[in-house]
Amino acid sequence: MSTANNGEPIINLRGVSKSFGATQVLRDVNLDVQPGEVLVLIGASGSGKSTVLRIMSGLETADAGEVWVNRVPLHDARRAKDIRGHVGMVFQQFNLFPHKNALGNVTLALIKARKMSPADARKRALEALDRVGLADRAEHYPGQLSGGQQQRVAIARALAVEPGIMFFDEATSALDPELVGEVTEVMRTLARDGMTMVVVTHEMGFARKTADRVVFMDKGVIAEQGAPEQMFVNPQNERTRQFLHRVLDH
């Protein structure tokens, strides 16, 4: 298991707290992620798991504590921007660019942010689309693709910038049940290829089969964490037990 790895963590949260107005959503969260690890965050809605992900990706700033991601101190406002373009994120709502076809979605950041030539960007984009099994849909616009295909284009777009870490924020929650499999399959392949991944999901099957470590969050704190077999078979925390009972028995 990767957590036994004593090397430098690629993500390091120390004493992280966050409030939105009067609501405290995270309190004193400490969390390390090792390179190549697949970490799955589970918990009820409002438990703070998506906020952890948004702080790691630089979309939100912690009120207190230290956040190191890919050696960038995100708690330091002057340096936080350095993370942009070095991590990937896949959103529940896909967030594809509706005015660009699949290829244009992937090449945009390569051309504008990475300053690649259109020909090089196109080549890399086609490789990324091929990786998610959509090379034959390159000319399709988001509106012409199924939800599962759209999410795979979003994954290809994130992969094309060669991120050090991939974040997934409920990537399958907006999909029809029969389309979930094609997306989790792509995520599983990425995990096998050694990508560092932090995944917020309600897909307990994915957590159980693919995670190196499962973190259960409750009311803004990490209530319990461990290997999936331990978390799913023999959870120690009563709240973990209740949560798993609710999501697995419906």
Add this chain to the structure above:
Amino acid sequence: MSSELLYTSLSILLQGLVATLLLSVAAIAGSTLIGLVAAVLRSFGPAGTRYIATLYTELFRGTPVLITLLFIYFGVSYFGYAIDVFAAGVVGLSVYQGAYIAEVFRSGIEAVPKGQWEVSQILGLSKWQTFFSVILPQTGKIVLPPLVGQYLSLIKDTSIVSMIGMSELMHGGQAIVDRVGKPVEIYGLVAVLYFIVCFPLSQWVRRHDRRRSVLQ
């Protein structure tokens, strides 16, 4: 109306119409540019420019276009410079309509989901790259109908520039009425000419709107 009078009137009015069209095109370009800049500054410019842009839009939305035109035309002479009526008309209409167009663009910018900004940030695009490559192209579809509505109102507002003495369509009509009378016939003709310019534009937008709702 005798056919001779109709013929002379039409030739004068058509000359006026050409001036009206030139004025309209120049002011549409000017007001669109001003409106876009004001909307961008108001939505996500630095704090100081945000305040100035808000002040600008509220100021011109709250005063009549004629006052704006008079201020520019006489204000410039007051400071000892000369400005011709065409330039004063273009600047006045641009500044005035720019305030409305700024609001059109602002509502369009705000209608684009926040997730588009977030994913662009993660991908490493700068704020300006995001605005020009991701947000603005999506805004186009949303703002086109209200934008063209604003252009129609601008074209009709050009008639007010006759008040500072510009020889455009309205001014041409007044000149004929001053000489030969027949205000109903002449102003009727003037109205028909404005209508011929504006109607196809509004029809085009309606068709575009309908096609869009069919696509969705």
